[in-house]
Amino acid sequence: MKKVLMPFILIVACSWFISCEVDDDSPNFYFTALNTIEAEVPESFEFGETYDIEVTFLRPNGCTFFEGFDVVQTAETSRDVVVIGSVLTDENRVCTQAVEEVVATLKFKVIYTDDYIFRFYAGDDADGNATYLEYTVPITEGVSSN
Template sequence: MKKSIIIFSIVILQGCSVDDNSNGIIQDLAPITSVNIPTSFIASKSYEMGINYERPSSCHYFAGLDITQKNNEVTIGVVNHSKTSSSNCSKSGDLSKTTSLKFVVERNDFYIFRFWKGENSLGEDEFIIKQIPVAQPDDE
């Protein structure tokens, strides 16, 4: 998944890499399990999207969103941090968390959202894909 950030994200991050353990911090993408997103947008309005994700362990905490936009396609990943010195971490129990994204509609046609949900058995990225049409304000 590309690692660039766009301005409308709720959190500004540096590029994310699982190998970035400077200062004893590891950054991981956490699989998104579901999203709460409108079925349509109105041009020039803003919307709050709910994003549910699964932390890899109890020692991981939310660090921000990794968002890439190219034309009408928006790819979103949840970034978690953990300390390399963390011990006593559990990989079971309730590791589910929710975050949100405020999104401002700037296009007049449609968006394709790709929410990163992990890798398949071949190591390929998989996504929850939502195509959302955009209506004009007077079409309400």
């Protein structure tokens, strides 16, 4: 019995020393959509190639950070793109209120031979409806080396 009880007591004692108390387990951030102000898309795409699309967006304050892109395929060659940010909500954190333009790169691989349509989320209008910057990129034939 002593051999069975000793490991159990040891585990309980170690967990007491290792454990820590967290006062607040609520999230200290949330995700938000950021407004795109410009996207530098190529004049054309070539099938099978990968492109860097430079996206300029607004960072509204010092507590908002770029997290990535949410790209939704709305049709075979149509994409809605939203810049995603995280906003820190720590009570003790002081945030600058300066709005800053930031550039991030969206890597995009061309997998279809039809023209692509990109719609980048640019914010909401006065009625609360989403607005978009829209770009159409045609596909060009690759140069053959025959």
